[in-house]
Amino acid sequence: MEIVVTLEQLREALSSWRSEKKTIALVPTMGALHAGHLALVEEASRRADRVVVSIFVNPLQFGPNEDFSQYPRTLSLDQAQLKRHGLASVLFAPTVSVMYPSGASRTTVVVGRMSEVLCGRARPTHFVGVTTVVTKLFHMVQPDFAVFGQKDAQQLAIIRQMVLDLNFAVTVVGVPTVREPSGLALSSRNRYLSIEDKHRASYLFRGLLAAKSLFDAGERNPQVLVAQVIDTLHQVDLTPEYVECVDRELLDPVDGLVSRPVTLALACPVGAARLIDNITLDPGHHE
Numbered sequence: 001m002e003i004v005v006t007l008e009q010l011r012e013a014l015s016s017w018r019s020e021k022k023t024i025a026l027v028p029t030m031g032a033l034h035a036g037h038l039a040l041v042e043e044a045s046r047r048a049d050r051v052v053v054s055i056f057v058n059p060l061q062f063g064p065n066e067d068f069s070q071y072p073r074t075l076s077l078d079q080a081q082l083k084r085h086g087l088a089s090v091l092f093a094p095t096v097s098v099m100y101p102s103g104a105s106r107t108t109v110v111v112g113r114m115s116e117v118l119c120g121r122a123r124p125t126h127f128v129g130v131t132t133v134v135t136k137l138f139h140m141v142q143p144d145f146a147v148f149g150q151k152d153a154q155q156l157a158i159i160r161q162m163v164l165d166l167n168f169a170v171t172v173v174g175v176p177t178v179r180e181p182s183g184l185a186l187s188s189r190n191r192y193l194s195i196e197d198k199h200r201a202s203y204l205f206r207g208l209l210a211a212k213s214l215f216d217a218g219e220r221n222p223q224v225l226v227a228q229v230i231d232t233l234h235q236v237d238l239t240p241e242y243v244e245c246v247d248r249e250l251l252d253p254v255d256g257l258v259s260r261p262v263t264l265a266l267a268c269p270v271g272a273a274r275l276i277d278n279i280t281l282d283p284g285h286h287e
């Protein structure tokens with residue numbers, strides 16, 4: 001596996017693959033890699049001949065009072081982990097000045113209303129940062145496939161919409177959330193949690209599963225499903241930032257009863273971290 005930092009180095013690798021007609025999958029990350037990231041790399045390598053993993057802690061997607069400066073940066077460990085894993089062809093780890101050559105970006109990519117709901121309410125500039133940097137990565141790598149985790153369901157829906165709206169020639173692939181045995185979704189920010197925090201954090205998924213049990217037993221009222229999640233979180237004194245039932249693709253709040261596939265999504269502060277999780281509830285799907 002080659003590690004590249006500049007665009008010149010990246011283009012050199014890409015042009016040799018293109019001349020060999022190899023397909024390319026991109027896995028964008030912020031590093032501090034865990035088994036969830038590796039699942040994306042595995043899916044990428046099933047889809048395409050060559051896999052580019054990017055690691056870039058994107059300043060544009062952090063708010064002014066967020067954890068940009070404290071965010072874990074473990075590039076040499078990440079590099080060793082990817083090498084051992086054996087499926088990535090190139091690790092692209094640009095510096096901030098490679099990614100933002102003029103300093104502050106004067107151009108941004110805005111998907112609009114979908115970026116303002118759910119996490120967008122507490123993080124009003126976050127998704128503009130994400131869609132701008134992902135657009136830049138798509139231009140740099142021109143991948144055939146781009147792989148994202150369903151843990152970040154809002155991000156995945158926004159990127160799918162952006163790819164449609166801007167006619168990007170890339171197939172967006174979503175990968176199911178990888179979890180700890182407790183149910184806690186793996187996340188780089190889990191390293192902010194104590195053992196006690198991690199126990200309480202496992203109630204995020206427990207609450208989503210409790211709502212799913214009601215749903216599977218026929219409950220279709222989104223308010224009842226949301227209340228079940230909130231009650232479960234209260235058992236360990238957690239107060240969510242939001243719990244919402246939204247349309248899976250456009251993220252609109254469910255109006256009336258659940259009659260199409262929905263995402264039941266939440267964000268919740270736990271200790272020093274702000275965690276997110278979600279599940280899909282599909283009324284057409286019977287187990």
Ligand SMILES: Nc1ncnc2c1ncn2[C@@H]1O[C@H](COP(=O)(O)OP(=O)(O)OP(=O)(O)O)[C@@H](O)[C@H]1O
Pocket residue numbers: 028029030031035036037039040147148149150151152175176177178179185186187188189190
């Ligand atoms: N547990 C997981 N299972 C599957 N994919 C995941 C998981 N966690 C993150 N991803 C995906 O990895 C990609 C890169 O995400 P990122 O580097 O922000 O990791 P993260 O764990 O979400 O970190 P953080 O908690 O700091 O946001 C995204 O597409 C994200 O959805």
Ligand SMILES: [Mg+2]
Pocket residue numbers: 152
């Ligand atoms: Mg993340």
